[in-house]
Amino acid sequence: MAGNKKWIRELPLHILLIPGVIAVFIFNYIPMFGIVMAFQKFVPAKGFLGSEWIGLDNFRYIFNMPNIWNVIRNTVFIAVMKIIANLIVPIIFALLLNEVRKNAFKRTIQTIIYFPHFLSWVILGGILIDVLSPTSGIVNEFIGLFGIKPIYFLGDSKWFPFTLVFTNTWKEFGYNTIVYLAALTSIDPTLYEAAVVDGAGRLKQTWHITLPGILPIVTLMTVLSLGNVLNAGFDQVFNLYSPSVYSTGDIIDTLVYRIGMVEAQFSVSAAVGLFKSAISFVLVVISNKLANKYAGYRVF
Amino acid sequence: MLKRTTGEKIFAVFNYIILAIAAFACLVPMLNVLAISFSSSSAAAAGYVRLWPVDFTLASYKYALSKQEFLQSFLVSMRRVALGYIVNMVMTISIAYPLSKEKSTFRARNYYAWFFIITMMFNGGLIPTFMTVRKLGLLDKIWALVLPGAVPVFNVILLMNFFRELPKEIEEAAYIDGASHWTTLFRIYLPLSLPSLATISLFVIVGHWNGWFDGMIYMNRPKNWPLQTYLRTILINPDLNHYQTSSEELAGMREVSERTFKSAQVFLGAAPILAVYPFLQKYFMKGLVMGSVKG
Numbered sequence: 001m002a003g004n005k006k007w008i009r010e011l012p013l014h015i016l017l018i019p020g021v022i023a024v025f026i027f028n029y030i031p032m033f034g035i036v037m038a039f040q041k042f043v044p045a046k047g048f049l050g051s052e053w054i055g056l057d058n059f060r061y062i063f064n065m066p067n068i069w070n071v072i073r074n075t076v077f078i079a080v081m082k083i084i085a086n087l088i089v090p091i092i093f094a095l096l097l098n099e100v101r102k103n104a105f106k107r108t109i110q111t112i113i114y115f116p117h118f119l120s121w122v123i124l125g126g127i128l129i130d131v132l133s134p135t136s137g138i139v140n141e142f143i144g145l146f147g148i149k150p151i152y153f154l155g156d157s158k159w160f161p162f163t164l165v166f167t168n169t170w171k172e173f174g175y176n177t178i179v180y181l182a183a184l185t186s187i188d189p190t191l192y193e194a195a196v197v198d199g200a201g202r203l204k205q206t207w208h209i210t211l212p213g214i215l216p217i218v219t220l221m222t223v224l225s226l227g228n229v230l231n232a233g234f235d236q237v238f239n240l241y242s243p244s245v246y247s248t249g250d251i252i253d254t255l256v257y258r259i260g261m262v263e264a265q266f267s268v269s270a271a272v273g274l275f276k277s278a279i280s281f282v283l284v285v286i287s288n289k290l291a292n293k294y295a296g297y298r299v300f
Numbered sequence: 301m302l303k304r305t306t307g308e309k310i311f312a313v314f315n316y317i318i319l320a321i322a323a324f325a326c327l328v329p330m331l332n333v334l335a336i337s338f339s340s341s342s343a344a345a346a347g348y349v350r351l352w353p354v355d356f357t358l359a360s361y362k363y364a365l366s367k368q369e370f371l372q373s374f375l376v377s378m379r380r381v382a383l384g385y386i387v388n389m390v391m392t393i394s395i396a397y398p399l400s401k402e403k404s405t406f407r408a409r410n411y412y413a414w415f416f417i418i419t420m421m422f423n424g425g426l427i428p429t430f431m432t433v434r435k436l437g438l439l440d441k442i443w444a445l446v447l448p449g450a451v452p453v454f455n456v457i458l459l460m461n462f463f464r465e466l467p468k469e470i471e472e473a474a475y476i477d478g479a480s481h482w483t484t485l486f487r488i489y490l491p492l493s494l495p496s497l498a499t500i501s502l503f504v505i506v507g508h509w510n511g512w513f514d515g516m517i518y519m520n521r522p523k524n525w526p527l528q529t530y531l532r533t534i535l536i537n538p539d540l541n542h543y544q545t546s547s548e549e550l551a552g553m554r555e556v557s558e559r560t561f562k563s564a565q566v567f568l569g570a571a572p573i574l575a576v577y578p579f580l581q582k583y584f585m586k587g588l589v590m591g592s593v594k595g
Binding site: 006009010012013014016017019020021023024026027028029030031032033034035037044047048093096097099100101105108109111112113115116118119120122123125126127128129130131136138139141170202234235238239256257260261266269270273274276277281284285 | 308311312315316318319320322323326327328329330332333336345347350390391394395397398401405406407408412415416419421422423424425426427428429430431432433434435436447448449450451480481482506509510511512513517528529531532534535536559562563565566569570573577578
């Protein structure tokens with residue numbers, strides 16, 4: 001085909017992309033350039049180009065903040081705990097659900113456990129603040145039946161990170177359960193028949209056929225979650241935390257918010273954000289490379 | 301079907317029981333708050349309410365629905381969902397179609413693809429994005445809730461993959477018959493992609509309905525808040541409540557208390573999702589598997 005004609009044939013494709021390219025350029029790429037403010041003493045009136053350059057001063061300031069390492073440690077701890085819980089709980093649930101033969105029951109359970117995923121952390125926060133209350137909440141009333149004294153799940157800094165992990169699992173495990181269940185149902189049934197002929201019981205079948213069968217997808221999901229080691233979940237923490245649990249519950253994203261939007265130290269906030277983005281970027285690239293190598297995964 | 305041994309039968313019974321209890325436990329927090337919202341203030345305060353309303357009353361709902369601020373932010377949310385839906389869908393389709401082409405048909409394909417993919421891996425962060433939106437004069441405008449997220453890259457990838465799995469022969473036949481890209485997209489691709497478009501529609505609608513953070517940072521005036529942002533000030537952070545949901549006002553009402561009123565608003569905020577969820581979850585599940593388990 002002549003090059004000219006090919007170009008005309010391609011023209012509508014370019015036209016279709018124009019609005020998207022413009023929108024992404026304005027709202028994603030300009031802020032990326034705007035990150036230069038992390039190296040400036042940014043004054044809104046002077047803009048990204050006119051503000052004074054101060055090199056790495058903002059970063060020096062950050063790493064001299066008394067709570068910074070604490071915040072980083074909280075972030076990694078909460079995020080890693082969430083990753084682990086979101087790996088184990090859905091696998092167990094998927095294995096149990098896979099044994100269910102009544103499809104209506106299976107569907108009902110899936111529908112119920114997937115539901116909290118669709119509610120915002122504002123709504124769930126409203127619900128949790130009520131049910132976890134140490135004075136009137138139903139959860140403390142329930143554990144009181146076993147003689148346990150009321151626990152201030154959202155206000156006690158010892159409990160807070162675990163409350164985050166538990167409630168996050170409650171909201172999100174339905175999603176991964178469905179993914180793993182889909183992988184389980186795609187295992188070749190003749191493998192099980194062969195195992196039965198060989199005299200393998202259910203447990204042996206699970207160990208030697210089911211688990212190896214879902215291993216690729218488990219590996220893939222785990223490797224991809226590596227990119228989230230610094231994402232402890234802003235929406236959740238921000239709606240559940242309070243100053244009394246900052247020591248264990250404050251994370252990088254909430255710190256960025258308070259420094260930037262509340263204290264209006266724009267450059268410092270942007271510098272913390274850049275620090276996090278840079279590490280996350282490296283982690284995402286590594287995890288995608290690994291996922292590609294071991295599971296043949298490609299983003300596009 | 302294979303025959304079961306006694307041990308397997310016992311396991312099956314336990315399995316059903318365990319799953320049923322676990323799923324029920326997932327629902328308990330919602331059921332409890334729902335029951336409180338339908339109970340009288342005295343029953344709620346006395347701690348009588350567990351999973352079933354005590355002294356059934358609709359007073360809390362009547363009170364919530366009579367509040368000007370609640371209705372106002374409900375309308376902002378509706379507008380946001382409508383505008384956001386149109387913008388997101390137009391963008392998703394118009395980007396997914398060209399990117400679904402092979403490099404041999406569309407030579408610039410990979411450059412464009414990377415242009416969008418990079419935004420998934422790196423972003424300017426909160427403050428530079430906020431400054432950009434502010435500089436554009438979008439603060440306190442509904443567009444601040446719509447335009448910064450105009451291109452949902454994850455959905456673009458979902459739809460692009462769906463387009464790519466359509467049989468190539470259809471497109472080739474259309475091309476030989478002289479169909480333009482426009483005809484191919486509107487007459488062939490879109491009608492064939494309805495299940496995928498339904499899934500993406502739902503993701504988009506739920507996402508916009510649930511959005512609260514952008515409303516909080518981009519909207520200075522409470523009257524511009526979407527519902528979830530307004531609810532946040534009521535449910536999570538009452539000291540920052542610009543409206544000061546007056547305790548005196550509540551004290552004058554026999555059947556409504558702060559607690560039953562909050563509970564009622566939780567459910568009004570979740571109502572649209574509750575209403576569509578049972579019908580649409582099958583699409584979600586299909587779409588989810590479609591999007592994540594391609595190897």
